Amino acid sequence: MQEVGKSFNGKVAALRGMSLSVNEGDFISLLGPSGCGKSTALRLIAGLMRPTSGRITWEGGQSPDDLGVVFQEPTLMPWATVMDNVFLPFRLRGQSLASVRARIDEVLHLVGLDRFAGAYPRELSGGMKMRVSIARALVTNPRLILMDEPFAALDEITRQKLNNDLLGLKAATGCTVIFVTHSVFESVFLSDRILVMAPRPGRVVSEFTVDTPYPRDTSFRTSAEYGAIARATSDALMAAMGNTELEAAT
Numbered sequence: 001m002q003e004v005g006k007s008f009n010g011k012v013a014a015l016r017g018m019s020l021s022v023n024e025g026d027f028i029s030l031l032g033p034s035g036c037g038k039s040t041a042l043r044l045i046a047g048l049m050r051p052t053s054g055r056i057t058w059e060g061g062q063s064p065d066d067l068g069v070v071f072q073e074p075t076l077m078p079w080a081t082v083m084d085n086v087f088l089p090f091r092l093r094g095q096s097l098a099s100v101r102a103r104i105d106e107v108l109h110l111v112g113l114d115r116f117a118g119a120y121p122r123e124l125s126g127g128m129k130m131r132v133s134i135a136r137a138l139v140t141n142p143r144l145i146l147m148d149e150p151f152a153a154l155d156e157i158t159r160q161k162l163n164n165d166l167l168g169l170k171a172a173t174g175c176t177v178i179f180v181t182h183s184v185f186e187s188v189f190l191s192d193r194i195l196v197m198a199p200r201p202g203r204v205v206s207e208f209t210v211d212t213p214y215p216r217d218t219s220f221r222t223s224a225e226y227g228a229i230a231r232a233t234s235d236a237l238m239a240a241m242g243n244t245e246l247e248a249a250t
């Protein structure tokens with residue numbers, strides 16, 4: 001995306017001058033306080049609305065199969081089994097279950113839910129429901145997966161477990177992810193690039209690179225390198241939030 005801006009009703013500058021280039025295999029976090037335009041950026045990338053200025057382009061053109069999306073709520077169909085929930089993207093394309101069954105089994109195995117293919121969402125824990133949601137986003141092998149605070153509603157232990165699992169999935173599939181979060185620790189653990197954003201107008205104020213190679217395991221969370229990047233990122237986030245308070249007061 002190049003110099004992308006979005007305003008609503010000609011007034012609210014939800015996003016200003018955002019430039020971002022995403023390469024295959026990248027894991028990029030958008031980190032920032034409420035209202036800094038993170039969701040707006042995702043919605044623009046998803047093509048759910050058009051930018052007011054700037055442009056978003058896909059190398060080689062874009063097709064409907066390019067995107068997988070994971071929301072904060074798992075948004076599963078309660079009346080359908082895990083298998084049928086993960087089948088949904090294929091069903092919407094008119095494909096039969098038999099023709100994609102092997103792929104669904106493969107992805108359920110990747111997210112550790114092989115034994116739950118016949119279960120209903122009400123029988124699953126919050127973390128398991130989120131795994132189903134991730135499996136549904138992965139199953140069509142999209143070029144880019146957008147994740148909008150997917151683990152924010154989960155307890156800390158489940159969240160860390162899913163962070164580990166997400167990196168396992170990344171290693172297994174080579175997927176490309178843009179991940180929205182409020183959490184410095186989550187962004188440092190997961191990403192190779194972190195964009196810190198500030199509100200009013202929504203914009204990117206700093207960018208950090210996390211050079212630690214994947215796979216990263218729990219020992220990374222206690223390393224000096226992790227601590228240093230987390231501190232720098234946290235300082236940038238505090239500065240971004242400080243702007244908010246100052247601007248709100250004036």
Ligand SMILES: Nc1ncnc2c1ncn2[C@@H]1O[C@H](COP(=O)(O)OP(=O)(O)OP(=O)(O)O)[C@@H](O)[C@H]1O
Nearest residue numbers: 008012013014033034035036037038039040041202
């Ligand atoms: N449809 C809309 N109409 C008017 N204003 C909007 C609309 N969508 C978003 N905004 C405004 O744009 C700004 C950015 O919103 P956005 O939801 O992108 O922020 P965010 O960083 O994702 O926030 P949060 O972390 O709370 O989800 C906010 O001031 C919001 O009120």
